[in-house]
Amino acid sequence: MSRTLHLALHPYGVGGPAQHGLWKDPRIAKNISTDIRYYIRQAQAAEHGLFDALFTADSQFVSAGFPSHYLNRLEPLTMLSAVATHTRHLGLVATASSTYNSPFNLARRFASLDHISGGRAGWNVVTGVDSGTSRNFGLDEHLDYTTRYSRALECVEVARGLWDSYEDGAFPADVERDIFLDPSKLHQLNHEGEHFKVAGPLNISRSPQGQPVIFQAGVSEEGRDLAARVAEGIYAPGDTSLEQAQEYYADVKRRAASYGRDPEHIKIFVHGDPVVAATDEAALRREREIFEEDHDFDRSLALLGRSFGAYDFSTHDLDAPFPDVAHLAEKGGRTGAVKLIARAKAQNLTLRQVVETVSELRRSPFVGAPQTVADAIERWFDAKAFDGIVLAFRVEDELNLFVDGVVPILQKRGLFRTEYTADTLRGNLGLPVPANRWTTGT
């Protein structure tokens, strides 16, 4: 079977971590992040472009002192439920943390979204990089990295168990035999694990996809392992070289196979911020303009702390060598922290230089005229750097430029669908419907 390219849209809104200055763009309404009509428009544009899914990031935390990331946003599951009834084919992937949610509530809400959307729900399982989140949930300290990942694995296992509570045909609704529910097709989970004790059954029937699609975003050792075990989709960071992306792709597929899974059943997306314009030159100009709009040293310094458990680097001398903060890496996003420390050490960088390196213009491979961007996508896709891209655009006009300019080229080359062939996210991603654990062949 030939591989097919998948595309998802990540609607940025304003006030988020990756587009600091976006709110200043005169084309942007300042309150779009809480305006459901914005998300419905984005979703409909993505569906017009035959995208696989709308993808939403999330955090359950905003810093009172430096509230620059995931500030003032609609909660993903309520937002996507509203979007669901205004779309027909588009997958709806919500990020939700397994650290500060209970598996029963998560399983129920994603099953509900899957019913509401007719089989288009996906759950991007994260463990939470923002250490301050713990203080919104009664804990002084963020759970450590290892605990968070072991909890994530068990949380997905519990959710999947709950999603199997009802076998297909559990509701015969047979008036003559007076049977609404067939009790032999209803199963209690009775899970007792290290982190969770959940009896079940779930109070909502098996949803159109059997189970919502599981996404994961891990890049660390633990993250790759979790992804290979349970993920059906991966949302990998986009700021890597082609070679690094290939390494990640091959590694995760290999790990999945080592767990007895078909590597085809784990679709790897990378994040991409394409900049498309009429000419390559105009696109490069726009890329520089975006960089200038977002560039802010103080903000980069504050965001640096995010990878180290919300550590406040501003107390350090900017021109002294990068401080010894290795012990803080466990508290936040360990991979990013470890990478930064290694680079600072190898290149003997000061704190100021580390901040400047982090915030320097990263050349996206997807900048240029439509033809140029399509070429780059084809090259990376053919090189097995990804199965798909999660695309983010600054303004709706730029999303439309991609849909109307790049998509037709990808279609002509046979890389991308020319019509939806399925109404479910599983169907469009080429993922099988999981068998219900209780159903034995007849």
Next chain:
Amino acid sequence: MSRTLHLALHPYGVGGPAQHGLWKDPRIAKNISTDIRYYIRQAQAAEHGLFDALFTADSQFVSAGFPSHYLNRLEPLTMLSAVATHTRHLGLVATASSTYNSPFNLARRFASLDHISGGRAGWNVVTGVDSGTSRNFGLDEHLDYTTRYSRALECVEVARGLWDSYEDGAFPADVERDIFLDPSKLHQLNHEGEHFKVAGPLNISRSPQGQPVIFQAGVSEEGRDLAARVAEGIYAPGDTSLEQAQEYYADVKRRAASYGRDPEHIKIFVHGDPVVAATDEAALRREREIFEEDHDFDRSLALLGRSFGAYDFSTHDLDAPFPDVAHLAEKGGRTGAVKLIARAKAQNLTLRQVVETVSELRRSPFVGAPQTVADAIERWFDAKAFDGIVLAFRVEDELNLFVDGVVPILQKRGLFRTEYTADTLRGNLGLPVPANRWTTGT
């Protein structure tokens, strides 16, 4: 100011506790409880009838052994978010438990619904009558009654604190002064109480209603106290006499006043299952038909246990005196349990007789031709038995009969609105927008 009648719709679906046999009605699709189109249709019909709100009950539990209540339903907040974009004026009230949810997640999701709906969200705070719920959330035993109520009060206080995180005007988005968020208008809550420790701030701005409307359903001493302290709407059970309803109404309003609140700012709804038909006679026939459809001794016996911590009464001799189960009342819905025990003792009833009494036909005051039903509503409303009714109908035709037959009579008598005068739930209920605790007069 003259009082105004309020109406809400409680869409039953099938498989719920109060309409056991409804799924057998040939006019009902068997899967309506998970079909978002059913809820959207119900909401639009309610809005066509100028109702104040759609009201959804909830439970986070279904019994594997006797799965007869709140079986297989969409989760309320995802469901109402989807309904929101298909309505413009109708309030959207979701039941959610303060026992098995965290206040940060609840506050965030209701604020999100309030943004999505443009100011129409309400939260019906319950503590959970189904003792088995605890086993879906890691606890062997359901929290006892007193703990649940003290937790509920604190949970609402935390949510309200989080909803005040951002003052009005917190987002000036002033390009010239380079200020997206004004940090002086963002506040941390730093709550530390008996049950919760929540730092905040919330990661979503103050919503169109300032705060979503708080509903409560308590009838016990603790419930009435909680309602009088924090509720802006009450959802009281409907199976009472006019005198009992008047006592409840006067008592809750008096208690609210004793807490320094304006009794007008707490709207008391009772549950009603009206049966409307062309003639009184036809309505009475239909009422009897519904009773026959729902009547089932074994099911009533099982449901009886719900008030006693899911106690299994089937192990007792049906014809012996009602067993001594007073010690179990703490585990479930205490008020109902205490009432049952008192009645059994006073009348010296057997277990069978208690079950039969519980499941006998209760004469709703709202059965008859449109004129008869309108008369009864007027009588109860004028007698201060309620400010509004939460109406439930078996099938959509019967909802339409009420909207087209009874509502115009209520309108002619000046009891009910002839058009929406507000786009928010607070506006339609005549409730003020709460002042933000951080905002001082200018």
